[in-house]
Amino acid sequence: MRDLLILGAGTAGTMMANHLRRRLPRAEWRLRLVDRSEKHLYQPGLLFLPFGDYTESQIVRNTRDFVPDGVDFIHAEIGEIRPQDHEVALANGNVLAYDVLIVATGCRTAPEETEGMLGPKWRVNIHDFYTLDGARALREKLASFPGGRVVVHVNEMPVKCPVAPLEFTFLADSYFKKRGIRDRVTLTYVTPLSGAFTKPKASKKLGHLLGDKGIELVTDFVAERVDQENDKLVCYDGREVPYDLLVTTPTNMGDEAVRRSGLGDDLDFIATHKHTLQSIDHSDVFVLGDATNLPASKAGSVAHFESETLADNILRHINGEALKEEFDGHSNCFIESGDGKALLIDFNYEHEPHEGRFPFAFGPMKLLEESRLNHLGKLAFRHVYWNLLLKARPLPGISRQKKAPPAAAK
């Protein structure tokens, strides 16, 4: 009996368990899946929770409900990964040996990385929405917010779902309009990049959205510290942005187990082959989802496309065949633009988001364009996630590799 071990039962790890249990003979392969949590969080829902649009019961389920028969779920904290010994030590002292390891330990927010972010005013007037606790606290804060300066901030790249902070800003504009206090709120978006939109086609097509919604933009801003005493963000070049409510996206880092194991870079992300998803340093270790150092978005759709290539490659690896250099950085995301509308973007390592139709030549959805249909698509996606995506069932019309953009969009 050989052992395949998956670390992390988030989106990526759960999909791999489902793919591989179907494809590896039960008599030959034992599959084990480890996670510190018994709850599975639908992370895209965290964007909506602060505005009261989703309840917690809609976005949290039991992890075991998505673990297929024939996979042992182990509820434990990971201690250390030891690739040279082909084993993983759990924090409880147990040691799991493996023949093939899949690391899907994701990423986390690390507010402690920025001076002054954590402190007496953390979750008083400094909030985040990338964690369930944070989104919940922000919902309470927003409900009683009387008006003032709201600053939405990205601390440093890369961050999970990189467009979510901008979506949050658009949704906040709608939210304050609905509450009838938009005229008492200023909205500012602060980014370390050169703009809210950094790619030419998106910038040309969507650049007007900020001005239309009265959102102020501060660019090239790397926060040296948060000045809690005076309620302002301070940039390394001396610029300051004052706030009454700061909604920050803290630095994102890989799991602490990656650091403990000495397997990551400065941000604890693991060096991964960008087309095969094999670890650069260890041939029987594979990495997918947010845990990699790939120049792809840290997003569920990316993990989904990666999982299809990786399932094939695990079988090839086991059979001693050459791996497919297939993963192309494909990413596909709905982007809330506020007022009940959304955009849809589709891109990969090579092609920036472009116009066109999706998923079929006739649509029904349009790329890089605001519509109500896209918004409904984003809401419907929650059901797709629970019922198809996590179980690694095919999504109609959606291929793992990106379809080339139409010539007209060039």
Next chain:
Amino acid sequence: MNKNLAGTDLDVNEEGYLTDMTQWTEAVAEAIAAEEGVGPLVEGHWKVIRYLREQQAKGAALTIRGMGKSGVVTTKELYDLFPGGPLKKSSKIAGIPKPVGCI
């Protein structure tokens, strides 16, 4: 798109970033720096430029944090050397792609 700088024909994108890092020379860097209002380039600039080109050639992700940790330059010094937009200006002068988000 084509552009001639310092007597060299260069392939650039619509924002003036080199699309082929092998076309880069130190004279090209000086010329881009002048256009960006940076410089004259001193040893501090060159250390950053060389670091960026090495990292890019290795396929590593470029972050301000990585630069700070590498000991090449602190983030504050980076702002002093490339005022207004340390990452976007230093990458343009180093002849590598601009750091971008997903849209």
